[in-house]
Amino acid sequence: xxxxxxxxxxxxxxxxxxxxxxxxxxxxxxxxxxxxxxxxxxxxxxxxxxxxxxxxxxxxxxxxxxxxxxxxxxxxxxxxxxxxxxxxxxxxxxxxxxxxxxxxxxxxxxxxxxxxxxxxxxxxxxxxxxxxxxxxxxxxxxxxxxxxxxxxxxxxxxxxxxxxxxxxxxxxxxxxxxxxxxxxxxxxxxxxxxxxxxxxxxxxxxxxxxxxxxxxxxxxxxxxxxxxxxxxxxxxxxxxxxxxxxxxxxxxxxxxxxxxxxxxxxxxxxxxxxxxxxxxxxxxxxxxxxxxxxxxxxxxxxxxxxxxxxxxxxxxxxxxxxxxxxxxxxxxxxxxxxxxxxxxxxxxxxxxxxxxxxxxxxxxxxxxxxxxxxxxxxxxxxxxxxxxxxxxxxxxxxxxxxxxxxxxxxxxxxxxxxxxxxxxxxxxxxxxxxxxxxxxxxxxxxxxxxxxxxxxxxxxxxxxxxxxxxxxxxxxxxxxxxxxxx
Amino acid sequence: xxxxxxxxxxxxxxxxxxxxxxxxxxxxxxxxxxxxxxxxxxxxxxxxxxxxxxxxxxxxxxxxxxxxxxxxxxxxxxxxxxxxxxxxxxxxxxxxxxxxxxxxxxxxxxxxxxxxxxxxxxxxxxxxxxxxxxxxxxxxxxxxxxxxxxxxxxxxxxxxxxxxxxxxxxxxxxxxxxxxxxxxxxxxxxxxxxxxxxxxxxxxxxxxxxxxxxxxxxxxxxxxxxxxxxxxxxxxxxxxxxxxxxxxxxxxxxxxxxxxxxxxxxxxxxxxxxxxxxxxxxxxxxxxxxxxxxxxxxxxxxxxxxxxxxxxxxxxxxxxxxxxxxxxxxxxxxxxxxxxxxxxxxxxxxxxxxxxxxxxxxxxxxxxxxxxxxxxxxxxxxxxxxxxxxxxxxxxxxxxxxxxxxxxxxxxxxxxxxxxxxxxxxxxxxxxxxxxxxxxxxxxxxxxxxxxxxxxxxxxxxxxxxxxxxxxxxxxxxxxxxxxxx
Numbered sequence: 001x002x003x004x005x006x007x008x009x010x011x012x013x014x015x016x017x018x019x020x021x022x023x024x025x026x027x028x029x030x031x032x033x034x035x036x037x038x039x040x041x042x043x044x045x046x047x048x049x050x051x052x053x054x055x056x057x058x059x060x061x062x063x064x065x066x067x068x069x070x071x072x073x074x075x076x077x078x079x080x081x082x083x084x085x086x087x088x089x090x091x092x093x094x095x096x097x098x099x100x101x102x103x104x105x106x107x108x109x110x111x112x113x114x115x116x117x118x119x120x121x122x123x124x125x126x127x128x129x130x131x132x133x134x135x136x137x138x139x140x141x142x143x144x145x146x147x148x149x150x151x152x153x154x155x156x157x158x159x160x161x162x163x164x165x166x167x168x169x170x171x172x173x174x175x176x177x178x179x180x181x182x183x184x185x186x187x188x189x190x191x192x193x194x195x196x197x198x199x200x201x202x203x204x205x206x207x208x209x210x211x212x213x214x215x216x217x218x219x220x221x222x223x224x225x226x227x228x229x230x231x232x233x234x235x236x237x238x239x240x241x242x243x244x245x246x247x248x249x250x251x252x253x254x255x256x257x258x259x260x261x262x263x264x265x266x267x268x269x270x271x272x273x274x275x276x277x278x279x280x281x282x283x284x285x286x287x288x289x290x291x292x293x294x295x296x297x298x299x300x301x302x303x304x305x306x307x308x309x310x311x312x313x314x315x316x317x318x319x320x321x322x323x324x325x326x327x328x329x330x331x332x333x334x335x336x337x338x339x340x341x342x343x344x345x346x347x348x349x350x351x352x353x354x355x356x357x358x359x360x361x362x363x364x365x366x367x368x369x370x371x372x373x374x375x376x377x378x379x380x381x382x383x384x385x386x387x388x389x390x391x392x393x394x395x396x397x398x399x400x401x402x403x404x405x406x407x408x409x410x411x412x413x414x415x416x417x418x419x420x421x422x423x424x425x426x427x428x429x430x431x432x433x434x435x436x437x438x439x440x441x442x443x444x445x446x447x448x449x450x451x452x453x454x455x456x457x458x459x460x461x462x463x464x465x466x467x468x469x470x471x472x473x474x475x476x477x478x479x480x481x482x483x484x485x486x
Numbered sequence: 487x488x489x490x491x492x493x494x495x496x497x498x499x500x501x502x503x504x505x506x507x508x509x510x511x512x513x514x515x516x517x518x519x520x521x522x523x524x525x526x527x528x529x530x531x532x533x534x535x536x537x538x539x540x541x542x543x544x545x546x547x548x549x550x551x552x553x554x555x556x557x558x559x560x561x562x563x564x565x566x567x568x569x570x571x572x573x574x575x576x577x578x579x580x581x582x583x584x585x586x587x588x589x590x591x592x593x594x595x596x597x598x599x600x601x602x603x604x605x606x607x608x609x610x611x612x613x614x615x616x617x618x619x620x621x622x623x624x625x626x627x628x629x630x631x632x633x634x635x636x637x638x639x640x641x642x643x644x645x646x647x648x649x650x651x652x653x654x655x656x657x658x659x660x661x662x663x664x665x666x667x668x669x670x671x672x673x674x675x676x677x678x679x680x681x682x683x684x685x686x687x688x689x690x691x692x693x694x695x696x697x698x699x700x701x702x703x704x705x706x707x708x709x710x711x712x713x714x715x716x717x718x719x720x721x722x723x724x725x726x727x728x729x730x731x732x733x734x735x736x737x738x739x740x741x742x743x744x745x746x747x748x749x750x751x752x753x754x755x756x757x758x759x760x761x762x763x764x765x766x767x768x769x770x771x772x773x774x775x776x777x778x779x780x781x782x783x784x785x786x787x788x789x790x791x792x793x794x795x796x797x798x799x800x801x802x803x804x805x806x807x808x809x810x811x812x813x814x815x816x817x818x819x820x821x822x823x824x825x826x827x828x829x830x831x832x833x834x835x836x837x838x839x840x841x842x843x844x845x846x847x848x849x850x851x852x853x854x855x856x857x858x859x860x861x862x863x864x865x866x867x868x869x870x871x872x873x874x875x876x877x878x879x880x881x882x883x884x885x886x887x888x889x890x891x892x893x894x895x896x897x898x899x900x901x902x903x904x905x906x907x908x909x910x911x912x913x914x915x916x917x918x919x920x921x922x923x924x925x926x927x928x929x930x931x932x933x934x935x936x937x938x939x940x941x942x943x944x945x946x947x948x949x950x951x952x953x954x955x956x957x958x959x960x961x962x963x964x965x966x967x968x969x970x971x972x
Contacts, residue, residue: 112600179926436668
């Protein structure tokens with residue numbers, strides 16, 4: 001009904017426009033108004049009455065969820081700082097053209113701001129493109145930085161699996177011209193440290209290289225023009241069986257069945273240094289310049305990872321492709337292998353929890369003179385990690401404190417508000433985390449109950465006798481032990 | 487030229503539209519395209535070539551600025567936690583209708599998102615309305631929480647004075663039905679603690695009450711319907727002399743000169759408990775129910791502030807009005823009295839650095855049954871504080887470290903990359919913050935220089951002799967002292 005009315009109103013307005021000799025600006029204004037009206041009325045989510053909710057694909061964080069979030073952030077930031085990273089921040093929106101042409105097919109998922117006069121703006125889609133813009137704008141050729149912030153994608157949300165339209169990314173990147181694979185190896189070491197620290201269960205870091213993929217496509221007979229689109233199809237191998245991927249290649253993407261089958265043989269390979277050595281001897285791959293370069297660097301990477309002692313959880317995997325356009329070299333993705341926590345009734349299905357790679361040409365896209373700054377980085381997929389930890393906390397019935405209050409200032413009798421306020425003021429000024437109930441005459445029992453509920457360990461009790469003696473009684477909530485320390 | 491072309495193209499398109507029998511949807515689509523084109527071409531900021539910048543009124547934070555920002559946040563969060571606050575977070579955008587009707591005249595400053603299908607969304611304008619929405623949505627009647635996040639206003643930026651279109655708010659609020667003025671007093675205590683901690687120089691917290699203002703307007707002969715608009719004019723007294731404010735009241739707002747003069751007498755009053763007592767005896771004000779209630783609570787507030795020992799920096803000021811519509815009781819604003827730092831050449835002009843008040847009806851606007859949750863809170867104006875501290879750091883030439891690295895793993899000879907990587911891996915695993923240069927064969931001098939530049943205090947040096955002896959040489963960068971501790 002609402003949609004019909006909107007369309008009728010629009011048709012009517014167009015009739016009026018055709019009769020009038022209105023100037024273009026007025027027409028445009030009129031139609032904008034109509035479009036806004038249509039948007040208000042039409043569409044799946046158009047509602048006439050006010051709905052009390054957050055936007056689709058977003059959520060609030062309650063104090064309990066924030067407590068978990070801060071724990072995870074602390075682990076991650078500690079690791080980033082351990083590796084000597086600086087931190088930067090950028091605005092939540094960028095000029096629309098800053099984001100244009102960076103994300104391939106995914107560009108349709110970008111949130112645009114309404115044109116209210118002035119610049120055309122879009123919400124950031126990731127932290128990598130703003131980082132590249134920042135480097136080019138400030139002519140920075142050398143930095144190791146982290147950035148933790150929310151990004152925005154108009155994707156289909158799957159919130160129970162931690163997929164949101166507003167979500168956090170935790171990015172660590174190293175920009176600069178360095179000797180090969182040393183920064184790349186450090187990024188993998190960081191993923192290994194963070195996933196170990198967070199105790200999310202067993203994990204595997206898959207590694208590949210865009211040059212190896214491109215070389216493989218070339219020797220399999222994929223035409224140059226189809227490299228990126230076939231790469232996108234290979235990227236689906238973690239969600240689809242090979243047969244479906246193959247039929248997409250041949251059916252939708254128009255690849256020859258022979259080429260697809262040749263790809264099929266390569267993409268099932270995964271291993272370590274042994275596989276790299278074998279492929280360096282592969283009669284076809286070894287003849288391809290790109291593949292050879294990629295395999296040479298992969299070998300170097302695995303040598304460094306051996307020094308770091310983390311090859312046990314790293315797998316060179318030819319099926320790893322990653323969606324984004326801007327990668328130019330090594331790429332990686334960390335997946336959780338299973339739910340460690342068996343007694344969770346419905347285990348959360350989690351896939352990738354970290355990913356990244358080398359992007360040597362992105363900064364050059366922003367630099368007026370095209371000067372390149374080689375970059376490599378990793379992004380921790382924090383929302384999925386939150387989901388797992390939240391479910392784990394729910395299942396374990398662990399009581400999470402959401403405040404850090406050390407002592408409640410309480411009174412044993414009525415009419416002692418003034419004394420309580422005087423005492424708590426002294427405690428605050430001494431840097432002690434303290435609370436008081438906002439009541440003139442609270443019952444002692446309800447004050448003690450408040451401590452039980454919120455986990456406050458101590459109560460400082462002011463009573464008539466204590467006032468006479470010039471002391472305060474201190475009570476340990478858990479043991480009910482009482483002391484008069486002064 | 488660009489604008490002319492756009493207008494010509496639009497006129498042409500409209501001609502085509504008038505000839506065609508296109509259906510309304512197609513017309514609308516066509517015009518949308520044109521509008522987008524016009525937006526790209528026209529307007530002040532329309533440029534043909536790509537501009538490397540952040541959106542108007544926004545900025546990046548460099549590592550150095552982040553270091554200052556984190557210092558300020560730490561001081562503020564420490565204070566909020568000392569008072570037992572929990573923390574929440576909400577999405578950066580809300581349903582448009584959530585923000586509608588909450589900000590009076592300022593609504594025009596709200597950023598809307600483009601309608602890309604689905605819900606109509608707007609960027610949050612402050613943290614208070616999302617907080618009220620959160621309480622109503624989750625039926626929370628009782629919480630003490632803080633929230634630190636960015637908010638968005640399409641205002642005229644004045645970035646050197648810390649006024650941005652994207653800026654941080656640090657909010658602390660107490661929601662719940664409590665005995666009068668105890669939470670209100672705690673909010674003022676918090677402002678006092680934070681401004682003292684940050685050592686920004688001398689400050690003053692001005693306090694008033696919306697009920698006193700309304701009572702004052704009533705006894706001065708302002709018609710009920712003009713209360714809010716006259717209140718907005720009074721709010722300008724911190725930027726304009728009384729004569730200009732008066733002429734706006736009489737000229738623009740149509741107030742009688744007599745009423746304006748009567749207001750003029752009240753708004754020059756400021757003081758403490760003595761002034762409150764005097765106004766409680768004021769023959770006119772004391773007859774007004776609202777004013778009497780407000781004055782009674784103001785008296786109670788000052789009694790509590792006396793217990794907290796902070797009345798020295800608090801002034802009951804009848805000229806304080808505050809712009810926002812939603813306040814219902816006590817209101818306050820903290821201003822810096824002067825630049826403490828005299829040798830800054832161009833002192834930053836800073837006004838208010840904190841503000842807030844009581845808003846007892848906002849949550850009820852969201853609750854389907856109109857259930858009220860009384861709230862009082864304070865917002866710290868962090869951007870202005872950043873500006874001051876950034877300028878102070880610049881002036882003092884204080885060297886701010888932007889990393890926390892404790893040790894650089896260096897080598898004295900060539901071909902020791904493997905040894906360096908093995909050692910740094912051990913250090914990382916032991917939780918030590920360590921860096922290594924990403925070069926195969928860096929010179930010792932350039933490694934030491936890196937420590938000087940970034941403030942790393944220690945160098946762990948691997949050399950051939952040390953490897954033979956199975957030790958590592960540790961060097962203190964500042965003193966050049968060397969030790970071989972193991």
